[in-house]
Amino acid sequence: MTRQTCTTCNAELRGTENYCPQCGHSLRGRRGRRGEPEPPRWVEIEFQESKSSSFHTALDLCITNPNYRTFERNALKVHRVGFHADQSGELLRLANIVRGWKSFRLFVDGREETWRSFFYGGYYCFEDRDASAHSNQYCYGESSEWFNWWGCHRLGYGFYSEEDWLRSGKMMEDHVFVLDKDRIKRILLQRARSHRFCPVMNTKSILERVDMLPDAIDPATNPDWEYYFLDWRDEPSTPPAAAVPVCNPESMIVTHLVPPDVVVPNPPDRSWAQGEPPPGYE
Template sequence: MMVCDKCGAGINEGAKFCPQCGDPVTETDRISVPVTESHVANVEITFGESSSPNFTKAVEICKNIPSYSFTGEGKQARHKIFLPITEVDLIINLFELVGSWKSSQMLINGHTATKKDLTYYGVGCYRSRQKAYKPEQFCFGEKEYEANIWGCKRLGMPINEWGGGWLDYGTFDKSGVWHFDKGRIKHELELTLKENELCPILDRKRVLETLDKLPESINPKRDSNWQYRTSYEEVNGDYKEVAVGVKPVIKKINRYVIGSFKPSWEIEEQGRRSNNAHVINVNLQLEDEQPKQKTTFTANKKKSSLSTIWWVIGVIVLLYFLFR
């Protein structure tokens, strides 16, 4: 993250304005490579005059934005700004100031929108991505169960090492070759692409090119990057292991990713450990204290032995007087 040189607020990578004060990002804010805006949605916020204590602050923020315009007078006065959705933090902060006013309105690509459109779905995920330690890896999945070749984990189509999900969209032929049903896969992708279309880095073209790059058919007998996914089913009155789908060798699946970035999904194999493997004996005594401890233990041991001898003698004496 960068730091605003005007108010000190944190700024996400790719932002052009400070999310708190609206000050344009410059070299003094330690700006880095900006986000490409080839398919980035545009957000329009409009509001009128208000007696709210937030009004002055809202206007001050808007005046820092080059697209700011002011028209009309009195009740017809309108303050308006346009911002790319990549400035989502600034948009949210500004809308929180003016969003409850009757005169305010927010449009995304010309359609009425609410704060929910900025905090959920693809845009909400984009905000998390910008704060991630490795933003690009975030989209391809930082964990095994999120691993995907599409470049978007919100599409709901991970490529799990155990198979299943969209990998089951297809059929086997008689020779054991798996044939993907790409029509079904594309249908499911289109549904989630539409749901997350406001994400500024979601590349629909790239996703569909990835689908085209997938092989039409897979023969796990010959392709070492794939294996059969099996299950036990009843066959002629007997249970047998039969192939029900395919599963990938997860570390070799990067070859289907388009572009120079190759995500990595590490699989840690935990070795078996004994129940006491985690127990570590630590001597908390200082070296010069150890002899004293040993001496004390010996003295206590001797004292215990003497007590036992006197107890036995006492019992013998008692028995002697009882049976005289």
């Protein structure tokens, strides 16, 4: 029988693992099918013997995990346990006990990370998603302020956001709004890095969604879109000084980009957008 080993650390494998039990290296493809999240990351928590009153509680959480093991380092006993990153409940229960200990170490896919970089790098948001009654709606955004069609409301470029669209497109003299898709992709990827430890972050799917947007938007010929005029003095019949395209929530492109169980929030009040003064304007 051929001996199987990890390509990263040469640890011996049984052949059934998804991740190396020694270093956490993924033993399967990280890229999911179109539109599906990438496989969750592998997270390991390590700590040594402790005089803390919570030590035995931490140990009890470990010994029920099949990915728990012990070994010696510098004549000291080390405890290490692995989790799929989407096991947020179990992972956080243990981490909240041991993360203040001097011996605490955290590894993500075999690479050591600080707890702060991991937790605030998207994992706290995933924890909130787990606690939400509707996880898909939480990710896409539950209000008009946050909602977007990338599948992560933390990325911005909201469905009703004016500023983001203005920075990534140009209004032409013929009233056609031309999107700068390359710029949109760069900004989304840059923002996604700040949330890279979210187990359901799928950058491949995000970039595909950008490609599905039209290169140019003309509400005069495409009823799926309309303009929001950012200056109430602009008239729809003249080239607007500042306007951004907004998609009809019931349009075909929305049905392709947004899952059927996600509700597109109602737009913010734009009653002043067609030449009427905005609320509170004197």
